[in-house]
Amino acid sequence: MVNNALSVVVPIYNEEESLPLFLPGLVDYCQRKNWSLILVNDGSTDQTRSILGEYAPMPEVEVLHHGVNHGYGGALKTGIANATTPYTVTIDADGQHSHEDIEALLERAIDEQADLIVGSRPPEFMASSFRSTGKWIIRSFARFLMPLPIKDLNSGFKLYRTQLAQKYLELCPDSMAFSDIITLVFINQRHLVFEQPITIKQRIAGKSTINLYTAFDTFINILNIAMMFNPLRVFLPLSFLFVLLGIAWGLPFILMGRGLSVGAVLAIFTGLLFFVIGLIAQQLSAIRLQLINHKSRQKES
Secondary structure, eight states: OOTTOEEEEEEESSOTTTHHHHHHHHHHHHHHHTOEEEEEEESOSSSHHHHHHTTTTSTTEEEEEESSOOOHHHHHHHHHHTOOSSEEEEOOSSSOBOGGGHHHHHHHHHHHTOSEEEEEOOGGGOOSHHHHHHHHHHHHHHHHHSOOOOSOTTOSOEEEEHHHHHHHGGGSOSSTTHHHHHHHHHHHTTOOEEEEEOOBOOOSSSOOOOOHHHHHHHHHHHHHHHHHHOTHHHHHHHHHHHHHHHHHHHHHHHHTTOOOOHHHHHHHHHHHHHHHHHHHHHHHHHHHHHHHHHHHHHHHO
């Protein structure tokens, strides 16, 4: 195994109950592997800060604090931005992820020269039908808008090629949708992405913060990133839909010799307008991506 190759980033928010049970094993594991450990306290209001203070003096551990809560994605951004190793892995602080799985992800990334390895959770992890249905809808929506070879899109256990992850941080939201969006970015930028099975444990303490709002936020961010990379995938179906609706609406009036109805003209015009907007959005998308790539090359030089 390659040492000094990995940074382990853990976003933490109000996990005072789980940290005493979760952190000692993770810290010991990272020390034995000679990996860096970056703990990001995302504005916790409980005793998280004081618990993390016990680990701050350790040379292998970097503890970062947000004065206010930035969100799950915001904490991940801070951790990834501070990583200096070739690879970075992100795991949650609730004790559900097994740190023994990290090595398998790192080995596969090195062996296959992968850019992103997604830790794929077992199907039985989806405990409630409500959450399972919601994730299926989100995944289907994302697959409709762009290529999606990954099943567990929103897994928080991911291993990145650090330089690429840092390059795309500004495209990702500060919310829970970060996990979904950064995966879609890697896929759409034609980077090598794989899935690797992982084990999942029961949450040590606390409860999940995923709710209807986070699901809606994920929908909006997936739509936003689709508009970023391929806006015509959004606007062309709308264009064809309205044009066909206009034709279907106006054809009976034409056959009756009454001319084209106002509703049909409006629908066809709306379809053409969506097409033109899509072309403009496609050009703006290309310009924005060029700027991002240019900024990345400037940082590298």
